[in-house]
Amino acid sequence: xxxxxxxxxxxxxxxxxxxxxAIGANWLLSPKKPNRIKQExxxxxxxxxxxxxxxxxxxxxxYALVFVVxxxxxxFLFPIAAAYGLLGAFAVVEIVLFVLxxxxxxxxxxxxxxxxxx
Amino acid sequence: xxxxxxIINLLIVAPLLITMGAGLFLMLLNIFCKRDGVYYWxxxxxxxAALVQNVAMWGHEYGTFIARGSYPMVVSxxxxxxxxxxxxxxxxxxxxxxxxxxxxxxxxxPEFYMLMxxxxxxxxxxxxxxxxxxxxxxxxxxxxxxYIMAGLAVSRDDSKESAxxxxxxxxxxxxxxxYGIALIYGATGATALPAVYAVLEAGxxxxxxxxxxxxxxxxxxxxxxxxxxxxxxxxEGAPTVVTAxxxxxxxxxxxxxxxxxxxxxLPAMSDAWMGALALIAAxxxxxxxxxxxxxxxxKRMLGYSSIAHAGYLLIGVAAAGQHSEAVGSVLLxxxxxxxxxxxxxxxxxxxxxxxxxxxxxEDYKGLAKRNPWLSAAMLVFMLSLTGVPPTxxxxxxxxxxxxxxxxxxxxxxxxxxxxSVVSGYYYLRVVFYMYMFDGDRTEPVYAGTALKTGLLIALxxxxxxxxxxxxxxxxAYKAVIGTTQLLAGG
Numbered sequence: 001x002x003x004x005x006x007x008x009x010x011x012x013x014x015x016x017x018x019x020x021x022a023i024g025a026n027w028l029l030s031p032k033k034p035n036r037i038k039q040e041x042x043x044x045x046x047x048x049x050x051x052x053x054x055x056x057x058x059x060x061x062x063y064a065l066v067f068v069v070x071x072x073x074x075x076f077l078f079p080i081a082a083a084y085g086l087l088g089a090f091a092v093v094e095i096v097l098f099v100l101x102x103x104x105x106x107x108x109x110x111x112x113x114x115x116x117x118x
Numbered sequence: 119x120x121x122x123x124x125i126i127n128l129l130i131v132a133p134l135l136i137t138m139g140a141g142l143f144l145m146l147l148n149i150f151c152k153r154d155g156v157y158y159w160x161x162x163x164x165x166x167a168a169l170v171q172n173v174a175m176w177g178h179e180y181g182t183f184i185a186r187g188s189y190p191m192v193v194s195x196x197x198x199x200x201x202x203x204x205x206x207x208x209x210x211x212x213x214x215x216x217x218x219x220x221x222x223x224x225x226x227x228p229e230f231y232m233l234m235x236x237x238x239x240x241x242x243x244x245x246x247x248x249x250x251x252x253x254x255x256x257x258x259x260x261x262x263x264x265y266i267m268a269g270l271a272v273s274r275d276d277s278k279e280s281a282x283x284x285x286x287x288x289x290x291x292x293x294x295x296x297y298g299i300a301l302i303y304g305a306t307g308a309t310a311l312p313a314v315y316a317v318l319e320a321g322x323x324x325x326x327x328x329x330x331x332x333x334x335x336x337x338x339x340x341x342x343x344x345x346x347x348x349x350x351x352x353x354e355g356a357p358t359v360v361t362a363x364x365x366x367x368x369x370x371x372x373x374x375x376x377x378x379x380x381x382x383x384l385p386a387m388s389d390a391w392m393g394a395l396a397l398i399a400a401x402x403x404x405x406x407x408x409x410x411x412x413x414x415x416x417k418r419m420l421g422y423s424s425i426a427h428a429g430y431l432l433i434g435v436a437a438a439g440q441h442s443e444a445v446g447s448v449l450l451x452x453x454x455x456x457x458x459x460x461x462x463x464x465x466x467x468x469x470x471x472x473x474x475x476x477x478x479x480e481d482y483k484g485l486a487k488r489n490p491w492l493s494a495a496m497l498v499f500m501l502s503l504t505g506v507p508p509t510x511x512x513x514x515x516x517x518x519x520x521x522x523x524x525x526x527x528x529x530x531x532x533x534x535x536x537x538s539v540v541s542g543y544y545y546l547r548v549v550f551y552m553y554m555f556d557g558d559r560t561e562p563v564y565a566g567t568a569l570k571t572g573l574l575i576a577l578x579x580x581x582x583x584x585x586x587x588x589x590x591x592x593x594a595y596k597a598v599i600g601t602t603q604l605l606a607g608g
Contacts, residue, residue, distance in 0.1 A: 083121075090123035104142050111149030 062114050066106070073102055125184040130175070130194045133168040133202060134239050140164030141235035144228060154226045161231040162213050165238070169206040175199050181248070189310040193248045200449055200597035201245040201374045204456050208366040209238045211460035214572030215467050216359035223473040225270055225357055233263035234363065241367050245374035250299045250309040253375050257295065257339065260371055261288050264364055268356040271473060280355025287338065287348040295335025301328030311383035320386045329387050332379065333394060339372035340428045343402040353421030358470055361417060362463035365424045370452050373431055377445055381438055392439030395432055400533050402429030407537040410544050414479050416466055419544060423503060426541060427455055433534055434518045437525035442598055444525060447517035449594035454510030454583050458502040461576030465496040468565045482548055484557030492563060493552040495573050500545040502580045505538050510583030517591060
């Protein structure tokens with residue numbers, strides 16, 4: 001038990017060191033020639049325009065919610081698929097029920113008109 | 119390794135399946151059918167069917183979802199049947215008092231019925247869950263629909279505020295609750311309640327911290343001081359029918375899981391949690407009752423009153439650390455609380471002619487002349503909330519105080535009696551307003567058929583419990599024996 005904790009302690013000590021060393025070496029060795037474009041928040045070639053504090057369309061939110069539900073569904077499907085040989089018919093019934101419930105939710109969302117982009 | 123599927127008997131969870139299935143069915147129906155009456159009757163039928171199935175399981179002890187070599191995840195015994203009956207009755211009560219209200223305030227949407235069915239399923243699972251993980255799942259299933267229901271009046275800011283506050287604090291308390299489960303698991307290596315009981319040693323610091331976190335999580339849900347801050351705001355902002363459902367359903371379900379977890383899994387720690395719960399109960403009683411004195415909004419007043427009643431119920435839970443009969447007194451009190459609170463909210467709803475109007479104490483002036491029946495009903499409910507014989511509230515308090523005295527919690531019983539006297543001031547003020555003053559409005563108040571039926575049931579229940587409590591206490595006591603046997607049998 002304690003040994004495992006010691007490993008964690010070693011990790012906590014060493015984990016920041018490695019990226020720290022890389023970034024530190026970069027900072028020490030690189031030539032410094034700052035200009036305006038390099039100082040941008042996102043230095044990717046395209047100039048950032050305007051403020052990031054704008055209002056997003058609320059419909060993105062509904063899509064995100066529906067997405068999360070099916071994302072979680074995938075998380076549940078993968079272990080069942082991996083252990084399928086072991087679990088057999090029982091798991092199939094369980095997961096089909098689970099997916100059907102989610103399909104009902106999707107049908108509701110669809111029928112509600114929330115999936116139409118306006 | 120060979121996998122064997124768990125033993126599953128779906129008949130045991132049939133009441134849950136009925137409400138949950140009906141909720142899913144309504145979701146699909148929503149695509150084709152937009153007539154509100156259909157949803158109302160289907161929901162009523164589903165809850166009634168679940169109630170019948172639930173009562174049919176009285177007198178038996180079942181376990182289901184049993185993995186090999188493990189304890190059942192879900193159990194059904196007299197305890198859960200009794201509580202589920204209270205919860206299903208609160209569902210029926212909410213439906214009856216909501217019928218005209220939702221129509222009048224243009225809040226009637228199929229979503230109300232679906233969410234109510236889902237929440238009801240979660241509530242029932244709270245009393246049946248025999249595993250901490252499942253208690254958590256039930257807690258979320260109960261809460262999430264309630265968060266949405268609190269914000270049902272989307273056009274009103276106070277409803278949105280109510281939903282947001284309830285959601286944020288509810289999510290926070292769920293986090294604390296899960297932390298408690300994790301700590302208990304760390305101390306015992308188990309989440310099944312009987313397994314925790316078998317392994318747990320008194321005085322383990324991890325388990326002690328876990329118990330404390332679980333207690334905080336439950337105290338949030340049942341609205342006990344000092345975790346009650348959300349209650350008045352949420353109760354005031356939510357549509358009144360949702361407030362009624364919340365104040366009975368969510369509270370009873372919270373106590374159901376609290377009782378089962380603490381008496382089945384954690385009796386080894388009873389010395390610790392008994393004292394803590396007694397202290398919380400005392401604070402809840404004092405703060406709930408004293409702050410209620412200053413309220414001018416009836417929904418807010420009933421919010422503080424529900425905090426105070428959580429205090430009375432907590433006395434019983436604390437006493438259950440000493441002797442299990444105390445659980446019976448908690449169950450009886452819940453039954454009385456169900457009828458009385460549902461009835462009181464029914465009258466509030468009858469007076470709320472427009473959304474958010476007619477809910478001040480001032481509006482009760484002269485009610486006796488506007489509708490004598492309604493004010494007579496309110497008189498009975500207010501007397502019952504105060505605890506005046508011969509009403510259900512008195513019987514409930516009587517048994518609770520008796521169990522407190524038997525558990526040597528004299529000081530708590532004395533505080534409870536004193537705060538009961540204090541509570542008389544604000545409950546009877548409503549009666550005083552109804553009968554002694556003339557209000558600005560004189561037109562009669564009408565109650566619809568559904569509301570009248572609901573009020574009649576609440577009235578009969580309150581008085582029946584008041585006049586003949588012995589039979590009901592016997593029943594509540596029988597409900598407890600099942601749980602204690604479960605405890606011994608493992």
